[in-house]
Amino acid sequence: MTATTTTTVTLADLTRMLRESAGEEEGVDLDGDVLDTPFLELGYDSLALLQVVGEVQRTYGINVPDDAVVDAETPRALLELINSGQISAA
């Protein structure tokens, strides 16, 4: 499990993985401007975030600590966490 890529995970990557691993709430447009929309408003609870962080780890080899994930309340905060995790992993 070593991070061999320096690819930055984007909002589009994150929303794709959210859809695939946790589904999509009816009435929510993940393709809209959701960078600062709280996950709760997007229909995602902490388990959904743990699920997507697992997907990030499998796809990008980036390890994000579980207890840090629950503090990331918006896609922007989670992406910052993911992309800074990549730096520390590399």
Next chain:
Amino acid sequence: MTTTTVVTGLGVVAPNGLGTDDYWKATLAGESGIAPVSRFDATQYPARLAGEVPGFVAEEHIPSRLMPQTDHMTRLALAAAEWALKDAGLDSGELPEYAMGAVTSASGGAVEFGQRELQNLWSKGKEHVSAYQSFAWFYAVNTGQISIRHKLRGPSGVLLTEQAGGIDSIGQARRHVRKGFQAVVSGGVDAGLCPWGWVPQLASGLMSTGQDPARAYLPFSADARGYVPGEGGAILVAENLDSARERGAAHVYGEIAGYAATLDPAPGSGRPPGLARAARNAIADAGLTPDGIDVVFADAAGVPDLDRAEAEALAEVFGPRAVPVTAPKTMTGRLLAGGAALDVATALLALRDRVIPPTANVIEAAAGHPIDLVTGAPREADLRSALVLARGHGGFNAALVVRRTP
């Protein structure tokens, strides 16, 4: 003043029909859903037949957010619950917050989901295990997902008494209605058609190893050789009769008139099994005597010793061949925690249409069984009350009397 509890909504997911209407039509026509297992490769096991629910496309019934976090079993249960509430015309949003609850039965939980995630753990590592494994496998998951989805904030629970659970959950629902809650979503839906669900049943030695779908599960027959398992069950809305009448419920399928549960004595004790006692207690609880029961939906284990014990219990309670007995589960297989709930739904449909569905594939009861087994074709009868019996592996017995509401 006594509270009368009735069933106002049904949702059926059965191997011979998806939805109440398809199931009931198939059951009266004697159409079986038992076939070679397709949900996993069963060819390496001695038992290879099962009843699988046909035509269930989960995405058509389950919201996207619930797909990654639900097993096939829970998806079937959610669909059945939605249909049952729609059938009842009940929406928790229009009722006081704690007016409705949910009590369902379960056996081993969502074993297919659990097996997949354990395989991920063992073969790929912990980072490949779904976060939803934390609850998706759990035996209380159907009750939980149903109550969350429909905002049922009244009492909830789950009963694990193997095949008896479908009745026990309805008995528990009646208790809650008697305490003053308007309605409780009850019954059970189960599905364990995967190696993890299969092997423990094989180990019981009670499964049929027959390969012919028409000959593998023949309860009360001289050729009985075990049972065929299946997936599915029924969700029933149990409701206070006064509330149902007040709001003009579209259906009052019948009253949950009597309920009893017993446990068998420890093996080797020499004391008799508890099925007859459960039946007598449920009949007495309904304020009836055995001659007030017009049909019995049997547990129908399909195992010679267990069939004999049930036939003897029926003869003891009712007298030899004194009441029609049927086992429509010959068309679905035994549905674990969903089976008895489906039998109760079937009994209510039988009361509604005054017809006893047949026991499929069985030509006649074996000579030693003193019961009037309904075989071959449906039998019309002026049914007022039906007794449903169930036995769960490990000594659980449950009996429920449903009665046509005047």
